[in-house]
Amino acid sequence: MVRTYKRKTERAKAPPDEMQRAATAVIDGRSIRSVAAETGINRNTLQRYMQRKEKGITTIAYGGTALAKRVFTPKMEKELADHIKKLSDQFHGLTAEKCRKLACEFAKRNSISVPINWENGLAGNDWFSAFLARHHLSWRIPEATSLGRSTAFNRTTVGEFFDNLANGMDRYKFPPNMIYNVDETGVGNWEHGTK
Template sequence: MEEELAKHLKQLADQFHGLAPVKCRELAFEYAEKNNIPVPANWTEKQCAGQEWFGSFLARRHLSVRTPEATSLGRATAFNKTTVGEFFENLAVVMDRNTFPPHMIYNVDETGVFTVQKPQQVVTEKGKKQVGSITSAERGELVTVVCSESQAVLAGSDYGPMTVF
């Protein structure tokens, strides 16, 4: 039954709807109660699993508590195999049509940073590189950061120039 609970928590985190530790403990208590599993008295008093059990559960099921990266719903649904494949097909067409010398190729990245919003910690699989949480883009003030760098310059030194707008 613990394995089912762990699988459910991992699935929620993968779908950008990870549960906070307190909610996981409440869910574990409800799960035990519905399945007539005997629980300690302090679980019944607090209506959630104990902190010691939760820590052991995380270790047994290779889970950890992490702070997710805020991810808008549009971005979460747009990043899929089809759109990524389409991007690389378009890139191949442009690279075949033009012969750009290395010093004319730049890597540019843009990101939006919200000044107010911070997602709560969620339970997810241990060792996972990136954890996301669906959030509203309407809260707080958005600051846009754009960085660019030339790979040709980076190849010749440890640190290449970076332009920030």
């Protein structure tokens, strides 16, 4: 089950520069209520921002909490995502469970404390879904690729195939209605779109 959070309120949605301008107006002597009404910022959000600003905290909204709950730094996450992509490119696709296990091992080897639900040796489902979204990855069940097929697919053999195809087309002058697609899925005539 993949969970996607949907906002239930418009609170804490103001951009940082707008919040700063509103805070400056309040510091200049205007009331929080009047500044909030003028700028369209939620009054409670602006009041909380002013209280945090007095304590020296300049972040807005709840982003600080979300960042604090992150397991890996952005650099470490990118390293993990690049490793998973590299494995996939080398025909070693990982299942979701193996990716979650890899993330947990990565955290342990780097002495990073993990959430309680990672104690079983697997990263959490929610973390995994968010990780895929943050790095624009999609997950599919990997299919086995034979060694012969994966090693035969290279620049030389593909170039040789298309050279042979061009030579055959030039030599025999096939009309379009005589060009067929023949593969594992069946035989189809390209011009008439039949199979």
